[in-house]
Amino acid sequence: MTTRRNFLRLVGSTAAGGVISQYGTEIARAFEQVAEGDMEVVWFQGQSCTGCTISTLQAQYPTLEEALNEFRLEVTFHPTIMPEAGEAAIESMSMSPDILIVEGSIPTDIPEAATIGGRTAEDWVTDLAPQSDIIVSVGNCAAFGGWPAAENKKRLYDLGENVTGAKGLQFEKRKKGGVLGADFTGGAGLPVVNLGGCPPNPDYVLLTLATVLNGHVPELDEYNRPLPFYEPLVHDNCMHRGYFDRGEFADKPGGEGCLLKQGCKGPYTHCDDQTRLWNDGTSVCLNVSAPCIGCMEPGFWDRFSPFQQEMEGSPVLGNVSATQAGAVGVAAAAAGIGAHLGRRAMGYGKFESAEKADAETKAAEEDTE
Numbered sequence: 001m002t003t004r005r006n007f008l009r010l011v012g013s014t015a016a017g018g019v020i021s022q023y024g025t026e027i028a029r030a031f032e033q034v035a036e037g038d039m040e041v042v043w044f045q046g047q048s049c050t051g052c053t054i055s056t057l058q059a060q061y062p063t064l065e066e067a068l069n070e071f072r073l074e075v076t077f078h079p080t081i082m083p084e085a086g087e088a089a090i091e092s093m094s095m096s097p098d099i100l101i102v103e104g105s106i107p108t109d110i111p112e113a114a115t116i117g118g119r120t121a122e123d124w125v126t127d128l129a130p131q132s133d134i135i136v137s138v139g140n141c142a143a144f145g146g147w148p149a150a151e152n153k154k155r156l157y158d159l160g161e162n163v164t165g166a167k168g169l170q171f172e173k174r175k176k177g178g179v180l181g182a183d184f185t186g187g188a189g190l191p192v193v194n195l196g197g198c199p200p201n202p203d204y205v206l207l208t209l210a211t212v213l214n215g216h217v218p219e220l221d222e223y224n225r226p227l228p229f230y231e232p233l234v235h236d237n238c239m240h241r242g243y244f245d246r247g248e249f250a251d252k253p254g255g256e257g258c259l260l261k262q263g264c265k266g267p268y269t270h271c272d273d274q275t276r277l278w279n280d281g282t283s284v285c286l287n288v289s290a291p292c293i294g295c296m297e298p299g300f301w302d303r304f305s306p307f308q309q310e311m312e313g314s315p316v317l318g319n320v321s322a323t324q325a326g327a328v329g330v331a332a333a334a335a336g337i338g339a340h341l342g343r344r345a346m347g348y349g350k351f352e353s354a355e356k357a358d359a360e361t362k363a364a365e366e367d368t369e
């Protein structure tokens with residue numbers, strides 16, 4: 001913040017809450033730029049349940065309260081919280097904002113499914129984004145399509161893959177493109193910054209906005225998500241990880257043991273929620289034995305449903321299923337015929353594709369011959 005180093009990198013090396021408390025003054029200053037009129041922000045909503053807004057508004061940052069309250073009041077447009085309504089609300093909206101925040105997916109097959117001021121969300125986004133310096137997608141819907149993009153399996157009403165043609169700004173599930181196209185960049189030269197999650201942790205919103213408002217560039221992953229937030233694997237930091245390593249699995253939700261057989265998608269989900277926690281650093285889904293449903297990942301909802309069932313088709317070690325991995329890892333290590341694979345199953349690696357796992361299995365077997 002006070003230097004040109006990547007501020008968000010501090011997040012990955014500091015205890016949860018530490019960055020916000022240690023750099024509270026600089027973060028507050030970032031939001032005061034908006035309140036003082038130095039920077040203009042538009043927060044736009046497409047197909048949205050408003051959950052991302054609610055999550056952000058309910059965040060508790062005592063040392064930043066006044067600055068954040070001013071920021072919320074001075075955003076030039078936010079259809080949920082702004083006091084203006086109707087034509088007055090539209091007139092207050094900056095047409096070339098410094099920061100454009102989008103919440104909710106954009107319907108492209110039935111554009112009228114999301115309208116504001118008599119114009120479709122698609123029209124607003126395609127007009128505003130090229131005029132904005134930084135564009136941030138808040139939540140899985142805006143980033144990847146989210147639940148509005150769930151597959152129209154019965155092809156109801158002779159419509160397409162999803163009922164409204166819902167897309168994210170620059171992704172359609174895990175495929176690049178979206179409404180703005182794969183090559184789009186804002187005025188600052190960045191692609192759309194995606195804050196995946198249903199909803200994302202409010203810290204993600206706060207720290208990302210503080211970073212870009214202060215003129216710093218966040219380091220992004222392959223899905224344009226800030227890397228420090230979305231690099232960790234939920235499975236690696238789970239409080240139930242010891243059960244997995246021993247091959248002990250719960251036989252019901254809330255039961256004792258690893259929750260993979262109860263539908264946990266932690267091995268396939270990247271975010272730092274296990275250490276950051278929610279509700280003012282109180283808890284997170286898995287800490288109360290609720291299986292991870294993968295809401296931080298592109299492809300949520302279809303990719304991980306049905307949520308209560310073990311995910312199939314993503315073996316860890318060749319043809320070995322995820323729920324067998326703990327026991328297999330122990331057996332492999334004990335037999336001395338797959339130390340490398342044993343280390344993977346015991347937590348020194350990550351869940352990988354079947355093709356890569358098969359190749360590693362074959363190579364390990366050849367090494368023991």
